[in-house]
Amino acid sequence: MPIRFFILVCLTLQCVTAHSGEVNVLAHTNLSDHREKVAEQSYLVPKQVLFLDIESLSSTWFTAAPVYPEWSVPGIDIRKSDSQGLSIIKKVDGISYAGLKHRFLLVPLTTGKLAGNQEKITLSPGLSSNKHQATLTLPNINVRLPDGAESLEQFLPASQLTLNDDLSFNAGDELHAGDSFTRTISVNAAGIMGFMIPAINAGEIPDGISVYPEQTTVGNTVTDRNDFLGGYRQQTLTYQLNQVGDYQLPEMSVRWWNLSTQQFETTHLPAVAINVLQAKEAGAESQLQLSPKARIRLVIRQHQFLMASFLIMLLILIQLRAFIFKTLSVLANHFQSLFFKIKKRNQMKHGSDFHLPELNP
Structure with missing residues (x-):
């Protein structure tokens, strides 16, 4: 029986069959995303994650994993999923095939x-002395922003x-002028990569409070098998309380396009009311309880400040040392030149018998 295998490619819009000797290659049509089935729509939107599934099948087996190309498509990011390949068995035209399924x-x-x-x-099918190449045709897709x-x-x-x-503080904790606290905002979104989630606007901060952005963390969420689910973004803000008074940190909101309903939605975080009391007396311990993460960030910032100060002082000393040596060298050359001028002038005035004591420059 001749060796036959085919490639099943999701995201194509036509079915193509090619024959090359004993090789049979088939490209099938399908479009999938995080829901496994795309809703009826005439266009896709930017940033949404689609799944490109490739099934490599052989009537025998494969002696090596498929070798995929370095995808290069203008306007489209294609990367191999971290999920494990799936072993599959299928029948096509009455013939049994076995192979692997990989996701991009x-x-x-x-x-x-x-x-x-x-x-x-x-592809490297078993019982075949040759490697085989199959052509994959990626689809043309129409992408636009919703109205x-x-x-x-x-x-x-x-x-x-x-x-x-x-x-980083609990309800009932007293906040005093001079205290600071952190607010960590987390966005978890299914169907988009973490690095594509836009930054969150902290809103208008009232006078009497200063806000300092801290580090931002982005990443993807996956299943136990490393199948892609979505992304997350965490932003941490540090608020410095400068004046006594009653304040309200503004409400935060995220406007997003629901891929399931094909409509815009807005998710909110409520405003935070705080009361800032008089500054504590010198030596009094703060009642503000920082979270473990906030304490770690504070220690890291302190060490970073000390390290930066040490490096700056070291650079200043190095520059100062070079300046001192250069200045001493210039002065030595100046006095040496002056000494020989005086010696020459006195020799001309008093004759060759006049000698000044020798100087060691």
Whole structure:
């Protein structure tokens, strides 16, 4: 029986069959995203994650894993998923096939009609002395922003989204002028990579309070098998209380495009009311309880400040040392030149018998 295998490619819009000797290659049509089935729509939106599934099948087996191309498609980011390959068994035209299924993540980065290109993968079926190449045709996809979108930078598509915050003080804790606390805002969104989630606007901060952005953490959420689920973004803000008074930190909100309902939604964090008392007397311990993460960040900042101060002082000493040596060298050369001028002038005045004591420069 001749060796036959085929490639099943999701995200194509036509079915193509090619024959090359004993090799049978098939490209099948399908479009999938985080829900496994895309809703009826005439366009896709930027930043949403699509799944490009490639099934490599052989009527025998494979002696090596498929070799995939370095994808290069303008306006589209394609990367291999961290999920494990799946072993699969299928029947095609009455013939049993076995093989592997690998997943790639495809993300439109811009708007417009993005043209797919043809790429080749290399397969090594068992009982065959030759490697075989199969041609994959990526689809042409139409990508645009929905009506009402503010900008591509702030656009956030997701099938689900949660917004939470964590304050480093507890209800009932007294806050005094001179104290500081942190507020960590977390966005978790399904169907988008973490680094594509826009930054969260802290809102207008009232006079009497200063805010300092701390580090931002982004990443992806996955299943136990490393199947992609979505992304997250964590922003930490440090608030410095400068004056006594009653304040309200502004409400925070995230506007996002629901991929399931095809509508915009807005998720809110409520405003935070705080009362700032008089500064504590010198030597009094703060009643403000920092969270473990906030204490770690504070210690890290203190060490970073000390290290930066040490390096600055070291650079100053190095520069000062070089300046001192250069100044002494210039002075030595100056006095040596002056000494020889005086000696020469006195020799000319008193004759060759006049001698000044020798100086060691």
